[in-house]
Amino acid sequence: MPVRVAESSAPSQVSGAHSEESSPPICSLLTVGQAFSGTQNVSNLQKEEAWRVNVRIQGCDLEHGYLCGTMEALNVPMADTPVVTFWEGEIVDAKNYTFYTGKWEATPEDDIRHWTKFPSFAPLLSRVEADGGKSLDLSNYPYIFMRWKEQYFVNVGTDCGLTIAGFYYVCFSCSDGSINGFYYDPNSSPFQKLELKCANEGRSGFSFSSYELQ
């Protein structure tokens, strides 16, 4: 979610580290059209604050470890309307992407520090420290790890006073579709938490739609 520009008083952490739907999805709750809602904690040392957030998956290309969608932040104080961004995700599948980010000013230490905040990562830690998790077979693991990076604002200008410079470390639970994430941006408060649940939007049960790109 976009955060306020350069407001954080925490020291910046500078250091070094597509449809196409050909194969079955890893998890039917992480497919195009699925919606999630919850909160993003944007607290800093000055005050506690949380925004309501809605996420929708729009694209999914498992072969290339790619995901994308929109994120909508409600009750953003400096915005008149909900703020919508378009994000792209990297699925950590040991084939296309590993647990090491290798960009976005995130060092391997930053990576481990964030991944270990997810309890479901604990059994994988030693292998990840050894080789980034390249030798792991995650296809039967009931959690999916991703990095989500917002690319641009969809409905507001870049002068809205918000930044999307960072990215999220994300853990998705295949069993109930819940999402937990931590926002990482060297210039923002650390470990701002994203917590989402699979939304069934007024229905009793889960409904699925699909498209096919030719």
Place this chain on the structure above:
Amino acid sequence: MPTTTASAVCTTVGNNILLRLTSGERDVKLKALRELKNQIIGNRTKKLSFLKLGAVPAVAGILSDAVSAVDVADNDENDRIVKDIIVQSAAVLGSFACGFEAGVRAVLDAGADILIQRGCLVEEMPLLKSYMEVVDAGARSLKMIYQSKMAPKYDFLQEENMEFLLSLLNNESENVSGLGASIISHSCKTSLEQKLLFDAGVLKRLTSLLGGSLIQRDASLESIATIFKNNPEVVSQFVGPDTGRTLSCIIEIVKDRFARTRLLASLCLIVIRNASPCYLQDVGIKTKLINNLLELLDDPGRVGDEASFAFSSLIAEKEDMQKLAFEVNGVDKLYNHLQKGSLHPRRFEGILLALADMCSKLECCRSRCLSLQVLKLVVDALAHDSSDVRSAACMCLRSVSRSIKFIQNLSAGSFMNETIVIPLVRLLDDTSTAVQVAALGAISNIVVDFTTRRSTFIRLGGVKLLVQLSKSMDSTIRLNALRALRNLIFLAEDKCKEEIFMELTASLLASLICDPEPSVQEQALALVRNLVDGRINSVEYIFAEDGIILDAVGRQLRIASKAEIEIQGMYVLGNVATGKESHKEAVMDQLLLRAENKAQSCIIKFLQSNDSRLRTAAVWAVLNLTCSSSPGSSGRLVKLHDAGIVSHVKNMVNDPCLDVKLRVKTALEQFNSFDDSLASTSCLQFLTVRAVGELSHVVDPSSKEEESIANYFRFSMKKNKKKKSTRTVKFCFDVPADSL
């Protein structure tokens, strides 16, 4: 002063020549033949006018007479004239056939091909030394005929034909051996023919011709490619000590100074590589081929026109080749050619298709197209006079938009709207079916749009046209129109859905679900799946017109045998089952209806499918029907149990597919939540059973126990005649055990 027109002069001259062709004097005839040859050579207009004057049958007649008149015992002078007449008449006929389809037709109609073959080749070849000129002339003419698609099919299965072919190939004359190679290139179509030719040993001779003259080299390259095309078996048999030599020879020829030869050599290697990917894996060779073809685009003639098609066949469906081509700036080079403008239609088509192949898998290529503003030129091509170009432009757009990231970027810019939509919508009405299908492909991608800009497409009448096309007699058009509609409806806003549904109508949707084509059925079901998703009131669409759509879905599920149809159908029912109680009950009715001769609900078959996607869809339907928050779920659970569905779900607890396993786990938790509410009735003791079983249990008929059980279970009562106070009660659930 009136003067005679040019065409009148032509006709006069023409008539004069034709008159002299009928002369009894051989000298006059020969001179007329030479003049005719000089008139028509390289001149299409003259060929046409002489054709109209009946020149071809006349010359064929002369050839026939001359062949009959050949008599080696006659004097030398006569012999020479007759030979010259044969040579010149063969040359004239060959010239008529050269690059001129009407001429080929006339020559074939006059039976001149057989005449030449018999007269010049079959009979004269044994007399090689004296009649080399005749043989050569005949071979040259036949070669021109065989360059046309209309040339008769050579029957390789006839032994004498194969022998004749081999004698042609083994001949020293480049025209004769070239003819042999041309016959192969023209007529060898089936894998049987390829095998026959391979087994007859033609490859050895063809390989030696690679070192011959330019004509021999080019003809040989074409023939080798023809024999190997799409035939891995023949290619694999090619393995031997000679293989490396032949391949190296062809690789060398890729650098030949003649552009056509370079193209033919590249095509030959591409054919070998595509038939058997274990060959030519070296990155160096792959890059050489790519660079060679991109350079050949610079050739202004036919070679340049064809180079892009060769490039497409090299990279199509191969991500590694596309990556290599991208790294040598393939997209930019193709774009530079596009920018030249006033391209020959064949060249334009080829470049567009090459770009389509470049962008078929790689995001980097699509981004490059976007940044170079390639799309503007591609969109302009949508209005080209040539239907092949229009079709290729659509394929390019389809390829480039085969990526949600790209579509999102398109939407983020303002290119998406009218610039691209208007010409595409226009093509839905194109006179060419191929263009309509190609346009539908592009449209079905670009309408996957998450802003309100879909309304542009609707406003321009796009939906009306799509619906019209979904009623086409052509199943390909119906299918692609439905694909576009399905994508258009995905996550569509209520108003958009309503407009589409009003245009489509429930009865059309129901009939498309029951279309004779399975792939059309699949898309129709996928469309309905999307239609009933979204806001909860969308579910009502399926009940329109007395529920004919729902009935059609249920009917298809009961009779379908294709997994893709079953998956979409199950998701339709699963989606409807997330609605109100009445919606869920309607789904139950469909699921519990048996098909003819079937003992059980179709969903049981789906739960046992080998396809994990289908198992997932089926479990979701059960989950949605037994959602704990719905008041009627417990009743539905009983019915599902009685139908044997619940026990099948329970058997899936260790499903090999993680997604299915997790859904089953949730389902079991859901089922047990109903059992938990029973457990509060503590006066009863239950046994835990894994399957349906019977339990003798003494129940006081006057107590309330039975009544409370009956509220949750359906059971059959068998009165035991011996012990009136004992009833055998069938328990149908896994329930918590108290004691045994």
